[in-house]
Structure formats: structure tokens, C-alpha cells
Amino acid sequence: YANKDVFVKCGERAMVPLGFALELPEGWEGHLAPRSSTFKTWGIIQTNSVGVVDDTYIGDNDQWHMPVYCLQGKDIESENGEEVKGTWIRKGDKIGQFRIMEVMPEIEFEEVESFGNKDRGGFGTT
Template identity: 30%
Template sequence: MKIKVINKGHHALPEYQTELSAGLDLRAVLSESKVLAPLERVLVPTGLYIELPQGYEAQVRPRSGLAFKHGLSVLNAPGTIDADYRGEIGVLLVNLSNEQFEVKDGERVAQLVIAKHETVEWEPVETLSDTERGAGGYGSTGKK
């Protein structure tokens, strides 16, 4: 699949790190480093603008290494980029640790996953079909 992209940043386009990777690493485009205090959040620019085909979205997801080692995550994970959005891709990064973290220019701050989706049409009804689970909610499966 080919996706049109404008790169206004000074880093190479995102790449897959391995042959079977699902996500492309997004890099921070910063004129100076940004220190994130505990529980602080910041919108990190990437310099990237994309044009997705209809029926696709781009998902901005946390990087597992940053989450595990430093407690950093993407606050609205996964962040959805719709096919009609033409603005810059930003990463809403949050520091969930008890220590400061310095986000540097070029830092791989998130992953971008391209996913196909369906558009639904609601069909109002009075009842739904029965299932074994029924209306059992959070934590209801696997219990007798």
C-alpha cells in the first residue's frame, strides 16, 4: 500500500524496524529537548502529514520500550488519525513515572499502525440475540 506523505521534519520517513513489524516508529521533531515531569503531558510534533485512503485509519500507539523502561505512554492510546485529516501528526506523550524524562529531537516516541476499518450503518431494533455471556460485563467471563 502506498500512502502520500509530506515530511516537514528533518528526520527520515518512519520505517519498520523489522520485516514483520506492524508499526512504524515516529520520531520527535524538536528545536530543543523537552523535559517531561511526572504526570506531565506534551504534544510532540513529528513533522509528518499523510493522506490515507478511504476505509483506513492510522493509529498512534505507545512504544513498549519507553513504557517499560521510563513509564512513558501515549495518553489517548491508540490515537486515531482519520482519512480526512491533513494536519501534522502529533504524539500526545505522557510521563506516568515518578521521574523526569527528557524527550530529545529524533527520539522514537510512538508507533504508527495503519489499519483498515469498516463504516457502520445503525439498525435500530427492540431486542438483541441471546448469548451465553449475555449482559455480563467487566470480569464476568471465566467465572462460575
């Protein structure tokens, strides 16, 4: 949930405070993502696609935030009476969701010249 009202002008970004902090167990991390309705409702996207919060982010001022960028806004009257294109995210709006996940174990990769398999056509072919 957004922890306070935030106005984001179209073409600009903002950090939306979520009003909580977590002390995650060692070896665990949080993945913050927008809800499926976030863009349709507010015209915003999360600027880092998915936010990964590791278990060391536990300072007294380490409140979780959602970094957003406004792509679609509505005409809204500003404080000085001018029309401004943007969107309001209001305190209590459900703009994101998160999952707590175990950190992926470290793995080793082996570099090879060829896999020896049939090509499948690349991205966007299936």
C-alpha cells in the same frame, strides 16, 4: 520518532511532534499507539490510548503528534539548578508506532431484550 527534544514533568502532559504528515487515501485512517517499551523507557503513557487520524487531517500544518503524560520520572536538574522529577524524550527517540487501516464499514445494530445465551461471567473471568 520524536522530532525534537521534549521534557515532560512528572504529573504533566505534552505533545511530542513526530515530524511528519500523511495524506491518507479516502476511506483509510492511521492508528497511533505507544511502543511496548515506551512506558518502561520514559515513564510516559499516551493520553488518548490510541490516536485515530482520519483522511481529512491533511492541512499544511497537520504534523502528527503523540500526546503523552508522565507517570514516572527521574530527578533531573533544571536550568535554575533545582531538582525536577520528569523525563526527557529526545529527538529521534522511538516512542510510538502506527498502522494504516481501512475505515470500518458502517453497520446497523438491532436492539434486543435478550440474546438467549448462557452468561459467561463478565469482564476479567476468562
